[in-house]
Amino acid sequence: MQRGIWLRNGQGLRVHETVEYAVAAEEGGWDGVFVSDSIWDGFSDPWTVLAGIAARTERVRLGTWITPVPHQLPWRLAHTLASLDQLSHGRMLLGAGLGTRHDHEMFGGSYDGRGLGRRYDEALELITALWRGDTVHHQGEHFTLVDARLPVLPVQQPRIPILAGCWWPNLAPFRRGARWDGIMPNWPALLGGQQGPEGQRPTGTPLVQEFREMMEAYHELTDEPGEIVVPAVPDDAYLEACEGLGVTWLLFGRADSAEALRAGPPR
Numbered sequence: 001m002q003r004g005i006w007l008r009n010g011q012g013l014r015v016h017e018t019v020e021y022a023v024a025a026e027e028g029g030w031d032g033v034f035v036s037d038s039i040w041d042g043f044s045d046p047w048t049v050l051a052g053i054a055a056r057t058e059r060v061r062l063g064t065w066i067t068p069v070p071h072q073l074p075w076r077l078a079h080t081l082a083s084l085d086q087l088s089h090g091r092m093l094l095g096a097g098l099g100t101r102h103d104h105e106m107f108g109g110s111y112d113g114r115g116l117g118r119r120y121d122e123a124l125e126l127i128t129a130l131w132r133g134d135t136v137h138h139q140g141e142h143f144t145l146v147d148a149r150l151p152v153l154p155v156q157q158p159r160i161p162i163l164a165g166c167w168w169p170n171l172a173p174f175r176r177g178a179r180w181d182g183i184m185p186n187w188p189a190l191l192g193g194q195q196g197p198e199g200q201r202p203t204g205t206p207l208v209q210e211f212r213e214m215m216e217a218y219h220e221l222t223d224e225p226g227e228i229v230v231p232a233v234p235d236d237a238y239l240e241a242c243e244g245l246g247v248t249w250l251l252f253g254r255a256d257s258a259e260a261l262r263a264g265p266p267r
Contacts, residue, residue, distance in 0.1 A: 001242060003265035004032035004229070006065055006253045010044035011036075018044070019052040024258035025060060030265050032061035034095065034229075034251060037068065040102040047080050054088035062091050065229075065251065066165040066184060068099025070116040071109070074123035075148060078130040082154045090155035093227070095184050096124065097165030098173070117172065118142070124162060124180070131159045163227055168214040175221055182226030182248070187214050190231060208237045215245040232266070 005025050009018040022033045033053060037046040046064050053062060062084070069077070085092040098120055101111040119142045126143060129136050130150045138145040154160050164177035168187035177183035189207040205213075211230075219225060229249040230242065242250065255261055 001247055002031035002061075002249050003232075003267075004034055004061070004063075004249050004251045005030050005255055005261065005265070006034045006036070006251050007049075007255060008043065008253070009035045009046065009049045010042050015044050015049055015052065018049050019056055021255055021258050021261055022053040022060070023056050024261040025255075026057045028262040028264040030060060030261065032063065032093075032249065033057075034063045034065040034093075037064045037066065037095075038100070038103060040100070040106045047084065050084055050092075051087060054084060054091070057088075060091065061093055062088055063093030063163075064095045066095040066097035068103040069096045069123050070119040071099050071103050072123065074126040074143060075130060075145065075150075077123070078127040079150055079152070081127075081160055082131060082150055082152045085154035085156055085160055086152055092154070092156070092160045094160055094162050095165060095229070096120075096162055096180075097184075121176070128159050128162075161227060163229060168210070169217075171217065171221075174218050177226070178218070178222035178224075180226070182228055183218060184229045185214060185218075186231070187211060190233070207233065208235070208241055211238065212241055212245065215241075215247075219246070234266075 007013065007018050007021050025033050035046045035049050036043040050062050081092055081094060098116050104111045122140050122142050126136065126138060131154050133153050136145045136148040161181040163182045163184050164173050164180060166173040166177060166183050166185040168185060174183060187210050189205055189210040225246055227249060228247045229251055230247050232250040232252045252265065
């Protein structure tokens with residue numbers, strides 16, 4: 001399993017500090033750096049931050065946790081990510097999600113899960129068509145493209161990996177992850193008493209048991225699970241379950257200092 005650090009860009013870290021933390025993470029042997037993508041919760045722009053990190057690093061994988069795809073123009077997102085993949089020499093991952101109610105309502109939108117899900121799926125199809133270098137003609141429910149073509153393409157082919165943010169036990173995002181390149185899941189027991197999306201609360205099921213149920217359900221959906229990025233929990237039974245259930249990334253969410261990151265990830 002690879003070790004990634006989630007840098008909460010903007011929550012206590014200014015843009016240049018986030019870049020310096022990422023450089024320290026690479027020096028310390030971390031495998032990946034992920035940044036947040038949300039305006040409402042006080043985060044800085046992820047693409048500016050990732051460009052700075054890409055220019056200062058050579059090895060670590062770079063990604064978002066998690067981009068609200070229905071809130072974006074798909075051609076703009078495709079163009080930005082393709083440019084970052086070139087800048088980073090093929091190190092980008094896209095952590096994709098529906099977004100929170102705040103992401104949509106803050107700027108006058110509405111939060112309709114089904115409608116946003118259709119917009120999300122349509123956007124991903126357009127993004128990947130543009131990444132292939134296709135000239136795209138599209139008249140859909142949410143988007144229209146006429147002779148659209150990207151001026152730059154990703155280094156990674158057939159595409160930059162798309163990992164679907166998931167909330168268990170809602171199976172729809174897990175199916176989406178199975179269609180694309182993997183998952184970035186959360187589950188009620190992991191929240192330790194906090195509310196999940198749309199006010200969902202923890203079920204009372206023990207963390208490892210619920211994690212196993214979730215992962216077994218995902219593996220029933222696909223024979224090619226792709227990347228599986230889960231939050232790190234300091235629990236031996238949980239780590240054993242991660243190893244046995246095909247987790248490819250442990251994502252740590254705390255960075256006290258650049259010096260601590262240079263000391264390397266927990267093993």
